[in-house]
Amino acid sequence: MSPELRPGVYSAQEIRKHSSPSDLWMTIHGKVYDVTAFAQEHPGGVEVLLDCGGVDATEAFDDVAHSDLAREMLEPYFVGFAESAQRENTKEVSDPEKAPETAAKCTKRNDKLRDFRRQKTCASVLAGVALSCVIVVMILQKIQWLSLIQR
Secondary structure (H helix, E strand, O other): OOOOOOOOOEEEHHHHOOOOEEEEEEEEEEEEEOOOOOOOOHOOOOHHHHHHOOOHHHHHHHHHOOHHHHHHHHHHHHHEEEEEHHHHHOOOOOOOOOOOOHHHHHHHHHHHHHHHHHHHHHHHHHHHHHHHHHHHHHHHHHHHHHHHHHH
């Protein structure tokens, strides 16, 4: 957290002001995080964070199934609480003023990331099967070659 920022309560309007690469905030489970310094290091890429900047990214964050370590990594970037979360006394943020196109863009980006991970897994499995087939063919050829030499 920046020294000039104290944990506070921020309105959806205030959070939306922080959606640029040089000033990037997002809300996750009612907590507001300034992820500007982390954006370049984000394993999913800076674009994912930019798409979710200035809005409630709870659904997108949960959809990717972040690990406990990822959740712990958020803590240094904590700047406060979303006003609506405080008002409703819940962990979930409901921001009726949130721009629907921004939320849709954030969700769409995370859907693409999830699909990419599935494709990556399928490619790994196929590569393993192909390698196994090559090894079997090589073994069979060696057996055939040895049997020809022994005759």
